[in-house]
Amino acid sequence: MKKATVFNIFLILVLIPATLFLGTKLKGRWYYLTSTLMVIEIMIPFFLAFETRKPQARELVTLAVMCALAVASRVAVMIPNFKPMTAIIMITGIAFGPEAGFMTGAIGAFASNFFFSQGPWTPWQMMAYGLGGFLAGLLFCRRRTARNPVFLAVYGFLSIVLFVGPLLDCCTLFTVSNHLSWKYAAAVFGAGLTYNLQHGAACAATMLLFSKPLLSKLDRLKEKYGMMDARTA
Amino acid sequence: MNNDAFSQCHPLTNFLFFVGAIGFCAVIQHPIYLLAGAAGAAGYYLLLNGRKGWKLIGGLIPVFAVLSALNPLLNTYGKTELFTVFGRPYTMEALLYGMVIAGMLAVMILWFGCYSAVLTSDKFVCLFGGLIxxxxxxxxxxxxxxxxxxxxxxxxxxxxxxxxxxxxxxxxxxxxxxxxxxxxxxxxxxxxxxxxxxxxxxxxRGYGCAKRSSFQIYRFTVRDSVLIGLMAVFSLGTMLFGGVDAEFTPEIHVDNPTWGLVCYCAFLVIPLLLHGKEAVCRSIALKKV
Known part of the structure; x- marks a missing residue:
């Protein structure tokens, strides 16, 4: 067995249950630390897979460009709170596959926080954006027929309001609640809903207008230079 | 890059300090520990950012106030009722608990602000470049x-x-x-x-042909080993002496401070003390000239 596989098995069978066990046994307020450690542990296999694969220069640079584009995209549209970032991450996942989507989301979130500020939210953002890209890639990467902009816009909106946004709200829940209860959860998710709806609408608008040109550009790149083909073809 | 003494240390020293400071802050809900953390974080943040640092600290105060005031609305446990809101009791215990939790969040954000200033991207790459x-x-x-x-x-x-x-x-x-x-x-x-x-x-130019080497400007010196040793001793002391428990609802119960609090404070002032030591040494050296 490969070293990475052994480590992943160790992670899933030993480290994650151990974290959960310790989190429930210790006295005091361990929600934030336990949940954040879990988030980091869940992301490790993705990073490890990328690292052990020894990505080629072309793949690396293209991923870097997509991450930077996702972060820099918020300068292009001058409307406050309009963030096309998630849509670009999802489109990358759709064009290059789930793994590329995850890397773009996770590393893009991490890198963007170097310009804003790292915070208790950093691991959660990495996880939420990464899984957003991963899920889009998983669902649409092999289905060329499903690449209808309207369909993708609906998908983007729903996946932010139902999946990415609530994941980010979980971070708020674990940081500010003094004990976990459904009442607290309802209050936090309710407070996050307006923001998530806004975020989802921005994603839908970007998908509607930008998914077709961007997907065709990325497909052309793939075809012309034979990149990222081993996994997506 | 910042010029304070702690920023000049090896990235590993910086990283371990922030893991400790942020980790303790996220877990300990004892009000005195929280105050110590707030003082340490705010002091270091102001040292790093100068007068601009007041902007973030000032911005955190309303967040703190709103979060503390909100908690009793959701959490009605507690003995001492202050008044009723929408027919539900608004208790002092829940208000204090809310203040502690909001304070923990504020202190954590301050520590992360220091982290962003100290552990710049080149230090991060220096730390993890070999691993990933x-x-x-x-x-x-x-x-x-x-x-x-x-x-x-x-x-x-x-x-x-x-x-x-x-x-x-x-x-x-x-x-x-x-x-x-x-x-x-x-x-x-x-x-x-x-x-x-x-x-x-x-x-x-040969990317992927051999193991990547990276430019390393940071050296692990005796000072770094001493600092890491001190941090290990102080954090062990904080954990082993105990006295960090605090319960707020339904009844307030706070442990009496022990030597653990001293260890915790000693841990938190490491960057400030290091800066003070450098400043004193510098002024003595200047007098000799």
């Missing part, structure tokens, strides 16, 4: 590209403005979004075209 070479190369490339793409986006939008397609405030949101997407589209083409050139040039 491809990912840290990816990170370095992204960090370089974000400003360059932002600049290019501005160039494209300026060019569009000069042919009368600028985005001024007069138009509606629809035009703004459409225009923004045009800019994004042009930017994507520009950036992806460049990426192929970069990648080919990387390959022709």
């Amino acid at each position: 070479p491809s990912l840290s190369l990816l990170l370095v490339m992204i960090l370089r590209m974000i400003p360059s793409l932002t600049r290019r986006a501005k160039q494209i939008s300026d060019t569009r403005k000069s042919i009368g397609k600028g985005l001024t405030g007069a138009e509606g949101n629809k035009e703004k979004i459409q225009g923004g997407m045009r800019i994004l589209s042009a930017l994507t083409d520009w950036a992806l075209e460049g990426s192929i050139v970069t990648a080919d040039s990387m390959r022709s």
Whole structure:
């Protein structure tokens, strides 16, 4: 067995249950630390897979460009709170596959926080954006027929309001609640809903207008230079 | 790069300090420990940022107030009722608990602010470059590209403005979004075209042929081992002496402070003390000249 596989098995069978066990046994307020450690542990296999694969220069640079584009995209549209970032991450996942989507989301979130500020939210953002890209890639990467902009816009909106946004709200829940209860959860998710709806609408608008040109550009790149083909073809 | 003494230490020392400071802050809900953490974090943040640091600290105060006031609305446990809101009791215990939790969040944000200033991206890559070479190369490339793409986006939008397609405030949101997407589209083409050139040039210079080495400017000195040793002793002391428990609802119960509190304070003032020591040494050295 490969070293990475052994480590992943160790992670899933030993480290994650151990974290959960310790989190429930210790006295005091361990929600934030336990949940954040879990988030980091869940992301490790993705990073490890990328690292052990020894990505080629072309793949690396293209991923870097997509991450930077996702972060820099918020300068292009001058409307406050309009963030096309998630849509670009999802489109990358759709064009290059789930793994590329995850890397773009996770590393893009991490890198963007170097310009804003790292915070208790950093691991959660990495996880939420990464899984957003991963899920889009998983669902649409092999289905060329499903690449209808309207369909993708609906998908983007729903996946932010139902999946990415609530994941980010979980971070708020674990940081500010003094004990976990459904009442607290309802209050936090309710407070996050307006923001998530806004975020989802921005994603839908970007998908509607930008998914077709961007997907065709990325497909052309793939075809012309034979990149990222081993996994997506 | 900051000029304070702790920022000049090895990245590993910096990283371990922040793991400890943020980790303790996230877990200990004892009010005195929290106050110590707040003083340590605010002091170091002000040392790093100077007068500009007050902006974040001032901004955190309303957040703290709102979060503390909200908690009793959701959590009605507690003996001492202050007044009723919508027929539900608003208790003092829950209010105090809310203040502690809001304080923990505020202190954590301050520590992360210090972290961002001290552990810059080059230090991060220096720390993890050996462990995750491809990912840290990816990170370095992204960090370089974000400003360059932002600049290019501005160039494209300026060019569009000069042919009368600028985005001024007069138009509606629809035009703004459409225009923004045009800019994004042009930017994507520009950036992806460049990426192929970069990648080919990387390959022709031998990327992937051998283990990547990275430029290391930081040296692990005796000072770093001493600091890491001190941090280990102080954090062990904090954990072993105990006295960190605090319960708020339904009844307030706070442990009496022990030697653990002293250890915790000693841990937190390491960067400030280091700076003070450097300043004193410097003034003595200047007097000798």
